Amino acid sequence: MTMNDASAPIKTEGLTKHYKDVKALVDLDLEVQRGEVFGFLGPNGAGKTTTIRSLLHFIFPTAGKATVLGLDVATYAVEVRSRIAYMPSEYSLYPKLTGAENITYLANLRGGVDQGYVGELAERLEVDLTRKVGDLSTGNKQKVGLIQAFMNKAELVILDEPSTGLDPLMQQELQALIREVRADGRTVFLSSHSLAEVERVADRVGILRQGHLVVVERVDALKRKAIRRIDLEFEGPVEAAAFETIDGVRSAESRGNSVVVSFEGSVNALLRTALEHDVVNVNSREADLEEVFLAYYHGNGHDVA
């Protein structure tokens, strides 16, 4: 076995997966660094889960290769899985077993699980492990899934849409757990379709669209480049043209007493122009994934992988 602890937790070279005529993943070159939280972003069907299933050797790539913790997954799938933790996006636990029995079974299969830490996780995530999993709500099943992913303190934790079904408080707890993994020097590969979820914890983000890796960027840089939208409401009608010439503004549109502006970069110049009029209200929202994609497709075409 060739094992190099200094090697990247995840590295793919030309990883490609086709399902008949569907190109689920195309020529993916990706390297995740040790001790980072890497956000893997993309809309549903972009190829995120296909990538993860290839990393775990659940599916066979059409071309290319993947190494996890320095091991070729095609050759050392079991050794790889002995050193990682995984939470799938869609899965079932054993509904006739209680949460505790589910965890006991999985802990026995993996070995090296501290039952005290399991109890601590259950307390933090506020889940009753004495109930049968089949009787639990979606959110509570998800919490049991999270416990199994964090319980063995693996070197690499792969989470595929882990916040599905969690309320905002539990999402914060999940983020805290992810940060603790990073603080331990371990690595998290966090797949999500929500930029808002990923940006709170990730160091770097890779964006996948239609099977192609669009960009790998640090989160702060990504947000700077993203197109955002701001709704400016004035005392009376204001011409959109007043905003169109501002640096970074992509479009401006008048709607009654409001002007809706799409922009990238700093908001300072935009606000200065707005304040030349009587501003009644300002609404701004986070860039969503589509807007981030637009930034890379339209403004920075050279960044598209």
Add this chain to the structure above:
Amino acid sequence: MLRNRLLGNVFSKTIRDWLLWTVIAVIAMWLISAMYIGVMASSGDAYVTMMNDFPEALANIYGQNNGTPEGLAMSGIYFLIGPLVLLTYAIGLGSSAAVGEEEAGSLPILLASPLRRRSILLAKATVAVIGVAIITLLTWVGVVALAGLLGLDLSDQNVTGASIQLLGMVLLFGALALGLSAWRGSSALGIGVAAGLAVLSYFVTTLLPVIEELADLAKLTPWYLMSGADALSSGVDIALLGIAVILAGVFFALGLYTLDRRDLKG
């Protein structure tokens, strides 16, 4: 607690999962045995007279027997109804061993552990084989005990031979279900084909001998292991049993091979 101890590995967890089905199958076999042995012990001669008046095709449905109440009881258990119970168990569990976790959606979590696909299949298939063997053994125990209790003389009936032949046939269909399910990741395919072939082979074995020119074709079916070979009177046919076991081994090996080389679903 024993139930928690059974969560130690895939093998013991499978025992825990399938224990209830095994108990149900044993009870069903005992009830079937009690029914046949009870009826034949009390009014077997009337049944023999009635069977003698049956057309050949209808009489064949009960399988080969020596025309005695004891023979009718044993052919009913080991040829007609008993195989139905055992085949349902073996085909169902064979398919479940191959794709049960995959279709239930629990495989991604299970395989997040350091387990090989083939070791999961091997553990589950071993439990299924042990289950079939235990049901067959306990059926034998039940048949012998009930016959003694109800006064049916089995000295002319090779119950052990019939049990072993039945075990061979059941393992063959169970392995077929396992192999096909593992190959395509579909329990519907494995169960459908194995159960369909079992029903077909039953009718071919029982009905074709009525047509003299086609009688030999009946010997090509797995069910022939039970009826044509007449295990109740002649005992185990080693050659036929060997073929069944080898074929079962081939189906199982193909299941292992293909499962290791295909994309998992879900």
